[in-house]
Amino acid sequence: MGFAVIAFRSEEQSRRDLERRLLSTRREQDKQDLAEAEQVTISFSVGSTFGSGEASGLRVSVRNGTSSTDVFKLSGSHDDFGTIGYKHALTPGDTYTQNFLFGHMNAARPDTVPVPVGPARQEWLDDHLDKIEITFELRDKRWLRRGGRPAEEVTN
Known part of the structure; x- marks a missing residue:
């Protein structure tokens, strides 16, 4: 009977140690994933412009600043100007740009x-940056980013 108790305790300790290692590994991976998501910038x-203070075009750019990870299903919007569009894949180092045109018939x-x-001017640009929201997938996780704020994992 004593041997069975010792064996059971040993197995329980091994199981707890494995769970701790797995949890630690998962936390490390989550930190790495967040660090990469932070490298997707807007x-x-x-x-x-027309003259000194009238814009006929504004530009939103999203850059995948990661060194080796593709970004998938990139989409977004600007609160005042509408959708940013959709890009299925954005490879490391690439930029997706959406131009908003104003002041002519097809704009x-x-x-x-x-x-x-x-x-x-810079304050105005920063205010508009905060009106941009994007979502994307990176390492099988869905992320949301608004302006220059930190990326957040989106859970369903």
Whole structure:
């Protein structure tokens, strides 16, 4: 009977040790996945202007800054200007760009967009960056990113 108790305790200890190692490995992988998701970045810029303060084009760019991981099912939107589109795969180092055109007949908006000049311009661009939200898949996980905020794993 004593031998059976010792064997049972030994098995239980081995099982707990294995569970701890698996949990630690999973946490490390989650940290690495988040670090890679953070390398998928968004930028917002003025593409073209009329005169000094009217934009006829604005540009959203999403860059896969990872060194070896593809990003899949990239999509998103800008709160004021609409969808960013869809890109099935974005390889490491590549950038996907969506241009929003304004001020002509075939544009999304018939009027140009006023853009501040001087120091207020960067603040205006930063405010618009925060209006951009993207989702993408990386390492079989779904991620959400809004502007320059940290990436978040999306769970269903």
